[in-house]
Amino acid sequence: MTAPDDGRFRELIGYKEDVFRICLGFSRNFADAEDLCQDAFLKAFARAGDLRQPGSLRIWLLRIARTTCLDHSRRMRRNPVDLADVVPDTAADPRTPEIASEVNESLRRLKDAVQSLPKKQREVFVLREYGGLSYEDLARVLKLRPGTVMSRLSRARRAIAAAMKEE
Amino acid sequence: MNENDTGKPLLDMPEKVRLIIQRETEDGLRRFRAGNFDSPLQAAGRIRPERTKFAPGLFRRAWIPVFGLAVGAIVIISAVLWFTRTKPQLPAANLAIFDAALSDLPGFRTLSLSHQTETAANEDLSPATAAMSTALTFATRSAAAWQETSAPPAGKLVPRYTLEQKMKILFDDKTIEQALSLFKDKFKEV
Incomplete structure (x- = not known):
């Protein structure tokens, strides 16, 4: 393993919010998302010497974040957490308790819906809706054709909408 | 879409x-x-x-002379210590060795006995030291006599000595030579 130089470290850190958004989409709460983000960066730093195309650093990093989050989801599926963990910290929430409660309930339902998606649809949905990736970037991260990406995304959206409407 | x-x-x-x-x-x-x-x-x-951009250059500039001075000081101190520690130490003069060496010389013993009365100052000295002093006195006298007798007349360079003068000169030279050679051996032993 070759240690990357400071310049590459800085460039990687510059994408920390992109990585965090993806981790937030895959995880159930802020704390998990932050931990996943850190794990993803540590993995990236450890493998930065192996990167052969420096121009695709962002895509490479997002791919690592995706893998890290999917591994985490697999572990969580074996050891499911209490749904109360989904509720964010309300102490610092400026909204009224009623509104905050309603928002948190909606968030919990969304998280459940995302978790219930098949893996292939879930990763496309999170990368697109949370990570804000373009179709081209989605195709590069997932190593899929853009048509495949769009069809998976479409199915995921329908499933989420249905789940939110049912409840 | x-x-x-x-x-x-x-x-x-x-x-x-x-x-x-x-x-x-x-x-x-x-x-x-x-x-x-x-x-x-x-x-x-x-x-x-x-890091701030000026810090590395500043530190680098400051460390070069500091490092140079430190190395120079270490070299100088090491050199001084080496020379002082490795300087050959001459044995301290030991009067007992002188006395013993001079006492072993038969010529000195003879001179000491025959000229003990010449110098009152020599009474406080040991026999060997007194003999040395006497020998030096003889040498001085011999030199003076040689100068008197060897003052060449105009046109003549060869001095004329009496037999007694020649013997005294030879005796004095031989005595001093033996004393010095004996000192040399004693110092080697020390």
């Missing part, structure tokens, strides 16, 4: 879901930015903290 790649609002996504995701993302990013995400990575030794 009902959306483009620029991330515009999703047409087939319920507005409620879109707002939930947007709110969650904004809240999360606000907390994420408030925290110090980089510090654990820095602590893990993966990233060095940002």
Whole structure:
């Protein structure tokens, strides 16, 4: 393993919010998302010497974040957490308790819906809706054709909408 | 397709879901930015903290003369210590050795006995030292006599000695030579 130089470290850190958004989409709460983000960066730093195309650093990093989050989801599926963990910290929430409660309930339902998606649809949905990736970037991260990406995304959206409407 | 790649609002996504995701993302990013995400990575030794641009040059410029002075001081101190420690130490003069050496010379013993009365100052000295003093007195006298007798007349360079003068000169020279050779041997032993 070759240690990357400071310049590459800085460039990687510059994408920390992109990585965090993806981790937030895959995880159930802020704390998990932050931990996943850190794990993803540590993995990236450890493998930065192996990167052969420096121009695709962002895509490479997002791919690592995706893998890290999917591994985490697999572990969580074996050891499911209490749904109360989904509720964010309300102490610092400026909204009224009623509104905050309603928002948190909606968030919990969304998280459940995302978790219930098949893996292939879930990763496309999170990368697109949370990570804000373009179709081209989605195709590069997932190593899929853009048509495949769009069809998976479409199915995921329908499933989420249905789940939110049912409840 | 009902959306483009620029991330515009999703047409087939319920507005409620879109707002939930947007709110969650904004809240999360606000907390994420408030925290110090980089510090654990820095602590893990993966990233060095940002440094001011002038600091490295300043330190480099300051350290060169300091380092040079330190090395120079070490070299000088080492050289001084080496020379002082390795300087050959001559044996200290020991009067007992002189006395013993001179006493072993038969000539000195004879001279000492025959000229003890010449110098009152020699009474406090040991026999060997007195003999040495006597020998030196003889040498001085011999030299003076030689100068008197060897003062050449005009045109003649060869001095004329009496037999007694020649013997005295030879005796004195031989005595001094023996004394010096004996000292040399004694110093070697020390």
